[in-house]
Amino acid sequence: MIPLRLKSECDRTLAPFVTRIAEEEPRCAEDATLWSEEAGTLGYQTGQIKFRLSDVAPAEVAGDVLLVDPRRQIAHRLIRAASPHNTFLITEQCDQLCLMCSQPPKPQHQDMFDHFLAASRLAPTGAQIGLSGGEPLLHKDALFAFIDAVFATRDDLCFHILTNGQYFERADLAWLRKHRARLLWGVPIYSDNPATHDEIVGKPGAFAQLSPNLALLGLAGAALELRTVVLRQNAPGLSSLADFIARHLPFAATWAIMQMERIGYGRMNWGRCFFDSSIDFASLGAAIDLMRARRQDVTLYNFPLCTVPPAYRDLAARSISDWKQKYLPACATCSLRDDCAGFFEWYREEDGFMEIRPQ
Numbered sequence: 001m002i003p004l005r006l007k008s009e010c011d012r013t014l015a016p017f018v019t020r021i022a023e024e025e026p027r028c029a030e031d032a033t034l035w036s037e038e039a040g041t042l043g044y045q046t047g048q049i050k051f052r053l054s055d056v057a058p059a060e061v062a063g064d065v066l067l068v069d070p071r072r073q074i075a076h077r078l079i080r081a082a083s084p085h086n087t088f089l090i091t092e093q094c095d096q097l098c099l100m101c102s103q104p105p106k107p108q109h110q111d112m113f114d115h116f117l118a119a120s121r122l123a124p125t126g127a128q129i130g131l132s133g134g135e136p137l138l139h140k141d142a143l144f145a146f147i148d149a150v151f152a153t154r155d156d157l158c159f160h161i162l163t164n165g166q167y168f169e170r171a172d173l174a175w176l177r178k179h180r181a182r183l184l185w186g187v188p189i190y191s192d193n194p195a196t197h198d199e200i201v202g203k204p205g206a207f208a209q210l211s212p213n214l215a216l217l218g219l220a221g222a223a224l225e226l227r228t229v230v231l232r233q234n235a236p237g238l239s240s241l242a243d244f245i246a247r248h249l250p251f252a253a254t255w256a257i258m259q260m261e262r263i264g265y266g267r268m269n270w271g272r273c274f275f276d277s278s279i280d281f282a283s284l285g286a287a288i289d290l291m292r293a294r295r296q297d298v299t300l301y302n303f304p305l306c307t308v309p310p311a312y313r314d315l316a317a318r319s320i321s322d323w324k325q326k327y328l329p330a331c332a333t334c335s336l337r338d339d340c341a342g343f344f345e346w347y348r349e350e351d352g353f354m355e356i357r358p359q
């Protein structure tokens, strides 16, 4: 697993600061340059501040944007220059309690927008940055102001925002329209049956709130990625959901059908929620066929390729972020490996897919 936090040494009296590890010559005042390298420890300097990073090679962090926390002696890799998978955790608060949540909510919120703004301004050219939570739109005013501030100085960046879709209002229309070319909204919908959707997200009335808000995104011309984690609870109804999407949400750019992540509530509820699509792809196949017939785009996220029938494999993306992806020993000889999403680091073979077959 690629570490997103590095051990750091720095004057503990300093406030947290954002810096970029210079690849060659520094390009701005925030860039940090290497001044020492000894016994697995790298010494960097940005302005008058010196800090050290441990257990990492210079090439591994070159171009990375770090948030150095001197009090905790940690450097967070907010943006890894070599990775397309960079996400800012906007908040850990959420109003839903999804059965398979990989990041269970916490009651407190730590406002990091100033750090995220500083980091965005140092991001590689043309980067797409993920914004997730918790539920980012619980802090909608601050979030929108942050995005405005980033776009004011970086017209090459774009954001992929994961939201449960509960907090859009008609008053947001103008703002959504203004930024529609540079924001992709990832919004979960688990069933067209309100009771099933509400049961999965653990919030009565959630579907009733989500439905008009999705329409609002359509009205704004926003780019929408619908997301559905396939679970025992909703797998039988996937065709019905596909029909709902085709009829009511034809403006969605894509429908991402996803496999579970065995962490957080996903680990706690794995036994009652994990749907083994390696031995039963019928409901998925029927839903995909329906969407294809209506010429709507479908993507499969987090599906190992050998668990997907060959006719649908072109839809399976290498979606698992590099820092938390792994393969199984059986994958070593597989000819599909280079195109395969593989597994989450915390996947367990003993209660996972029954049919993993190297090709």
Ligand code: SF4
Pocket: 304, 305, 306, 307, 327, 328, 330, 331, 334, 335, 336, 337, 340, 341, 342, 356, 357, 358, 359
């Ligand atoms: S054997 Fe491993 S690499 Fe090959 S398709 Fe299956 S999961 Fe992917």
